[in-house]
Amino acid sequence: MVSFMNRTSTEILASxxxxxxxxxxxxxxxxxxxxxxxxxxxxxxxxxxxxxxKSHTSSISEISTxxxxxxxxxFLGSLxxxxxxxxxxxxxxxxxxxxxxxxxxxxxxxWIEKNLRPGFRYRAYGRIGFYNGEAQMxxxxxxxxxxxKGEVSPLLPIYPSTEKLKLxxxxxxxxxxxxxxxxxxxxxxxxxxxxxxxxxxxxxxxSRFQAFQSIHFPTTLRDYHQALxxxxxxxxxxxxxxxxxxxxxxxxxxRGVIFSQVGPLFNDFYSKVLPFELTGAQKRVFKExxxxxxxxxxxxxxxxxxxxxxxxxxxxxxxxxxxxxGFQSCLVAPTEILSNQHANNFSEILETLPITVKxxxxxxxxxxxxxILEELAIGTVKILVGTHAILEDPVIFKNLxxxxxxxxxxxxxxxxxxxxxxxxxxxxxxxxxxxPIPRTLAMTAYNDLDYSVIxxxxxxxxxxxxxxxYEYNRPKVMDFxxxxxxxxxxxxxxxxxxxxxxxxxxxxxxxxxxxxxAYFPEPAYYISMVHGxxxxxxxxxxxxxxxxxxxxxxxxxxxxxVGVHISNATVMVVESAEKFGLSQLHQLxxxxxxxxxxxxCILLTGNKLGAxxxxxxxxxxxxxxxxxxxxxxxxxxxxxDIAGTRQSGLLDFKLSDIVRDRDILQVAVRAARDLLExxxxxxxxxxxxxxxxxxxxxxxxxxxxxx
Ligand code: ADP
Ligand code: MG
Numbered sequence: 001m002v003s004f005m006n007r008t009s010t011e012i013l014a015s016x017x018x019x020x021x022x023x024x025x026x027x028x029x030x031x032x033x034x035x036x037x038x039x040x041x042x043x044x045x046x047x048x049x050x051x052x053x054k055s056h057t058s059s060i061s062e063i064s065t066x067x068x069x070x071x072x073x074x075f076l077g078s079l080x081x082x083x084x085x086x087x088x089x090x091x092x093x094x095x096x097x098x099x100x101x102x103x104x105x106x107x108x109x110x111w112i113e114k115n116l117r118p119g120f121r122y123r124a125y126g127r128i129g130f131y132n133g134e135a136q137m138x139x140x141x142x143x144x145x146x147x148x149k150g151e152v153s154p155l156l157p158i159y160p161s162t163e164k165l166k167l168x169x170x171x172x173x174x175x176x177x178x179x180x181x182x183x184x185x186x187x188x189x190x191x192x193x194x195x196x197x198x199x200x201x202x203x204x205x206x207s208r209f210q211a212f213q214s215i216h217f218p219t220t221l222r223d224y225h226q227a228l229x230x231x232x233x234x235x236x237x238x239x240x241x242x243x244x245x246x247x248x249x250x251x252x253x254x255r256g257v258i259f260s261q262v263g264p265l266f267n268d269f270y271s272k273v274l275p276f277e278l279t280g281a282q283k284r285v286f287k288e289x290x291x292x293x294x295x296x297x298x299x300x301x302x303x304x305x306x307x308x309x310x311x312x313x314x315x316x317x318x319x320x321x322x323x324x325x326g327f328q329s330c331l332v333a334p335t336e337i338l339s340n341q342h343a344n345n346f347s348e349i350l351e352t353l354p355i356t357v358k359x360x361x362x363x364x365x366x367x368x369x370x371x372i373l374e375e376l377a378i379g380t381v382k383i384l385v386g387t388h389a390i391l392e393d394p395v396i397f398k399n400l401x402x403x404x405x406x407x408x409x410x411x412x413x414x415x416x417x418x419x420x421x422x423x424x425x426x427x428x429x430x431x432x433x434x435x436p437i438p439r440t441l442a443m444t445a446y447n448d449l450d451y452s453v454i455x456x457x458x459x460x461x462x463x464x465x466x467x468x469x470y471e472y473n474r475p476k477v478m479d480f481x482x483x484x485x486x487x488x489x490x491x492x493x494x495x496x497x498x499x500x501x502x503x504x505x506x507x508x509x510x511x512x513x514x515x516x517x518a519y520f521p522e523p524a525y526y527i528s529m530v531h532g533x534x535x536x537x538x539x540x541x542x543x544x545x546x547x548x549x550x551x552x553x554x555x556x557x558x559x560x561x562v563g564v565h566i567s568n569a570t571v572m573v574v575e576s577a578e579k580f581g582l583s584q585l586h587q588l589x590x591x592x593x594x595x596x597x598x599x600x601c602i603l604l605t606g607n608k609l610g611a612x613x614x615x616x617x618x619x620x621x622x623x624x625x626x627x628x629x630x631x632x633x634x635x636x637x638x639x640x641d642i643a644g645t646r647q648s649g650l651l652d653f654k655l656s657d658i659v660r661d662r663d664i665l666q667v668a669v670r671a672a673r674d675l676l677e678x679x680x681x682x683x684x685x686x687x688x689x690x691x692x693x694x695x696x697x698x699x700x701x702x703x704x705x706x707x
Contacts, residue, residue, distance in 0.1 A: 012190050013041040020178060030170060034162050040182055046175065047215055047231075047655060048157030051224065052125050052141075055154035061098035063128055063135045072101060073123040079113055092116070094124055101128075102136040107167055121145045125156075139166070141173060155218050179216050186212075194689035195234060199671050205230045232656045232664050236444075239653070240672030241682075242694060243447035248680050250448070256298030257401045257425050259290075263324025265355055266317065273349060274313075281456040282310055288452050289318050292428065293402075299428035302446070305454030306626040307434045307590030308461065314454070315404045316346060318430060323355055323382045327401025327427075330384040332391070334407055336361045337543055337564055342406070343385040350383075360386035360395070391418045399423065405431045434590060435583065436630035440658040443669055455627065463624045464593035466601040468577070468617050477573060477602055478519045484571050485525065485552050489597070491571035494588055496579040497532070497557045505557070506533065512575060513555050526551040558584060567595030577603035577620075578613035582633040585620050593624075612636060635659050 017037050018028035031037040037046060057073045074096035081090055090105045090112055103124060105112050116122070126140030141158075159175040191209040193200070200207075206214070206226050211234075214227035278286070285303060292299035305311045319329040333339040343359035350357060358372050358381045375381040379398030384390060400423040405415075408431065420426040442451055469477050481491045493516060495509045513529055520527060528542040528551040546554045547566055554569075558580075572592045574580065580588070585603070593599035603617055619632050658665060675687070682691040 012186065013039065013044065015040045017043060020182060022181070023178065027168065027170060030165065030168055034165050035160070043179060043182060044212055045654060046159060048159050050158045051155040051218065052158060053154060054123070054156055057123065059098040060094070060096045060101050063101060065130060067128045069125070069127055071123065071125045072096065073121065076116060076118050076120055076122050078118045079116065081109065092118070094122060102134060103140055104136055104138050107163070116142070155221070155224065157216050183213055183216060192689060194693040195237065196675070196686050196690070199675070203233060203667060203671065205233060228655065229664065232661055233668055235653050235656050236665050236668035237672055238694065239444055240447060240669055241676065241690065244672055244676045245680070247448040248676070251297045254298040255425055256296060256428055257327060258296050259293040259321050259325040259401070261325065262321060265324045265353060266320040268353060269320055273352065276458065278313070279310060279456045279458055281454040282314055285314055285452040285454055286317055289430070290321070292450065293321070298426050299430070299450065301430050301450040301452060303430055303432045303452045303454070304437060305434065306436065306457065308594055309454040309457055311432045311454060312342065315406070315430065315432065318402060318404070319383050322402040325401065327399055328376070328379065328382050328384070328397050329402040329404065330386070330390050330400065331404045331406060333385070333387060336363060336387055336540055337547065338406065339386050341565060346383060346385060355382050356380060357383045357385060360384055360389055362387065362389050391415060397422055400427045402428045402430070405429070407433060435587065436626035438630040438634045439627055440631065440662045440665055441634060443665060444658055462593065462598050464589055464599045464601050466589065466603065466621045468603045468605060468621055470605060470607050472607060474604065477604060481571055481573065489571065490546065490549070490552050490554070490566065490569040491573065492554045492556065492569060492591055493573045494575060495555070495557050496576045509557060516553065516555060520553060525553065527553045527555055530554065530556040532557060558588070565594055570597050570599040572601045574601070574603050576606065577617060578605045578609050582616050582619065582629050582636070585616070586626055586629045631659065
């Protein structure tokens with residue numbers, strides 16, 4: 001019985017749109033082409049983008065230059081046809097006791113002329129424009145008072161339309177009529193509920209059937225909002241179920257080495273060596289990693305945490321866990337300097353423990369290199385730190401169980417494959433990045449990945465003080481740098497890099513460098529410079545001089561090392577800060593504020609800024625919270641533009657906006673997680689509706705990979 005009913009319902013909504021009364025093949029063709037409406041279901045899912053509240057007509061005298069849309073009522077004036085050819089138009093007026101407004105049509109003139117009756121009462125809704133100082137409505141929605149009497153609701157839906165559609169009398173009004181007709185012919189069972197009762201009740205969701213009625217033709221605004229909530233919830237909930245299932249399936253199919261126990265290396269380190277208490281976030285993430293690596297499936301985890309949040313410590317703990325279980329680990333960093341820094345830190349902090357750390361980069365030559373390769377092959381080196389040199393073929397591990405990739409947002413498939421080849425069973429992979437991904441994006445587009453966040457800084461950090469300074473204040477900024485250098489600190493000065501005019505950027509950088517030299521002459525001061533046109537070796541040398549304190553100022557483009565820890569650098573000046581994106585500014589600012597001294601970030605900008613640039617600078621001065629900044633970045637640029645966003649098609653929501661609807665998203669996330677925890681494959685009979693709904697969705701189902 002149930003399956004029969006479901007089949008019937010599927011059939012009705014799957015009917016081709018031409019079968020809807022009044023549509024027919026010609027209009028169907030246009031609806032398909034212009035709005036992508038193929039079936040009854042598509043029409044139902046063409047949601048109105050607003051409703052006109054017809055219970056509130058305004059007086060014509062209320063129209064002002066700030067009026068956008070307005071609904072007015074009054075008597076129609078005489079119809080006049082003016083102009084010729086393209087400027088041919090029908091002009092008339094609507095008059096109420098308070099004033100008169102012009103109305104104009106450029107299209108469908110003959111129909112209007114035939115159907116409108118001057119002297120009668122009409123109601124008109126439309127956008128207000130001003131021509132020669134006079135208010136005017138172009139192509140308003142207009143109707144006589146007899147029509148109005150038959151209305152079910154004062155809230156009238158407005159649908160997206162195109163000029164072409166309007167020409168064929170398929171404007172918003174007509175779409176509303178079709179939708180109304182379709183809805184009146186559907187019954188509850190045609191739009192069956194698929195969200196389990198328990199979840200509906202808990203979240204006070206109205207039924208699907210009701211929701212579709214009310215999103216189009218609400219009786220009150222409250223109805224509309226309830227419908228909107230229900231359908232957004234549904235959309236986000238389905239996304240979560242879908243991606244959650246894909247993730248489970250991927251985890252199930254993979255095979256991984258097992259870190260079953262915490263051993264003496266970890267325990268000794270944790271109780272005797274670790275110089276601080278882990279933050280709550282570090283503990284939570286490590287627990288997640290513990291769980292992943294104990295299952296027999298391969299871990300593939302992205303670990304995100306702001307600069308300085310202590311990702312490296314989590315990495316180290318995981319490597320000790322691997323070693324306790326007899327496995328080797330490697331940590332791959334993007335540059336030599338960063339590799340050096342990690343290797344030195346690890347060697348130092350692990351000094352008292354029986355475990356060897358080795359460094360492998362392309363600078364490690366012949367004899368030393370050979371020795372390391374040998375030790376790796378027989379397994380005496382348990383932790384290897386290095387650059388991509390680690391991935392090269394001659395590097396053979398005895399039993400690699402864990403690979404950690406530091407500061408790399410994009411760790412490509414090819415590189416992953418190279419790591420996999422280094423071991424019979426692919427090692428666990430942990431990719432660490434400080435590039436913030438907005439939470440909402442992580443929860444949706446990245447939900448099928450294992451993903452951890454360190455969203456808490458170690459205690460006692462002083463947030464970087466950020467200020468905006470205008471170009472005309474440059475001398476003061478220079479004096480400020482001088483004062484900091486006098487205290488023995490170091491400073492960065494960053495120049496923008498805009499790809500379309502590389503030559504100009506380069507000239508700017510050189511000019512800036514010369515200017516700085518004038519302010520900070522040798523031998524009192526020394527300046528390092530790093531940019532993309534330099535050879536790798538030159539760049540590294542210049543960087544090293546700054547790291548070691550030989551130079552006090554580092555002039556650089558954005559190529560500046562990610563992740564390098566120079567706690568003595570307390571000033572960051574960003575030149576032409578308005579030209580940088582938010583995420584980039586945040587990344588740059590992360591270079592300072594790593595020690596105990598108060599650090600400063602000075603955003604030097606032109607004297608006049610556009611609205612968006614102003615907004616970016618403002619948020620940077622307001623907060624150091626990387627997630628808030630990422631969220632704002634997404635708000636300003638849209639999710640599609642965020643670096644690293646996958647073009648997965650997972651984000652083409654019809655109703656929801658993951659930034660604006662983050663509250664609904666959170667509820668949906670929790671509901672989906674709870675459900676999948678109990679019934680990961682949707683096998684329970686109460687979930688059969690949900691299962692069927694997912695099967696419906698073209699190309700997105702979690703089952704598509706199996707078949
Ligand atoms: P990230 O790689 O996330 O940018 P790091 O791992 O380099 O950050 O950590 C930054 C600094 O904070 C390091 O000096 C590290 O020793 C220190 N640190 C890490 N975790 C803690 C903690 N829980 N308490 C105090 N200091 C910590
Ligand atoms: Mg780091």
